[in-house]
Amino acid sequence: MExxxxxxxxxxxxxxxxxxxxxxxxxxxRCEGTVKPDQVVVKQLDEYFKGVRTRLDFPVKVSxxxxxxRVWQALRDVPYGSTISYGELAKRLNTSPRxxxxxxxxxxxxxxxxxxxxxxxxxxxxxSGGLEWKKNLLALERGERCAGDS
DNA sequence: GCTATTAGACCCC
DNA sequence: GGGGTCTAATAGC
Numbered sequence: 093m094e095x096x097x098x099x100x101x102x103x104x105x106x107x108x109x110x111x112x113x114x115x116x117x118x119x120x121x122r123c124e125g126t127v128k129p130d131q132v133v134v135k136q137l138d139e140y141f142k143g144v145r146t147r148l149d150f151p152v153k154v155s156x157x158x159x160x161x162r163v164w165q166a167l168r169d170v171p172y173g174s175t176i177s178y179g180e181l182a183k184r185l186n187t188s189p190r191x192x193x194x195x196x197x198x199x200x201x202x203x204x205x206x207x208x209x210x211x212x213x214x215x216x217x218x219x220s221g222g223l224e225w226k227k228n229l230l231a232l233e234r235g236e237r238c239a240g241d242s
Numbered sequence: 243g244c245t246a247t248t249a250g251a252c253c254c255c
Numbered sequence: 256g257g258g259g260t261c262t263a264a265t266a267g268c
Contacts, residue, residue: 182263189263191262196249212249
């Protein structure tokens, strides 16, 4: 498995590649970096973390059940800077909130599939890379300086 | 197949 | 706000 490390403002990110395509993103993980960082991916991440880019679009390789792919694809319809509840997303996919949560948890490509934009109805919900990331990313998209600022 | 588990939602107190 | 109950997909048996 090829990989490289990207240093974001919120912390390190390990990007995993397969056949030149992104197949995994791990937030908060610093990895060895077996290959030279992919400039296309790095540029998009730079722009995203600067708040310039609202959508990541690089070649990816995803694997999952048909249901999971449907959920992840649906995420890309959630507009930048807004959030959707698990229930609402479930309604769109004609399934249950619980199942949506299961699929999101197994999302191998956070950021690319913006699972941080999915929140619980009366709580933040969870996040695979840690809740701090979710809060930071939402703050970034809402144009705030930093999470927790008052 | 069946059972336990889960990043939710709902209702009731 | 803290318990129960329903829920659908998944992992493990």
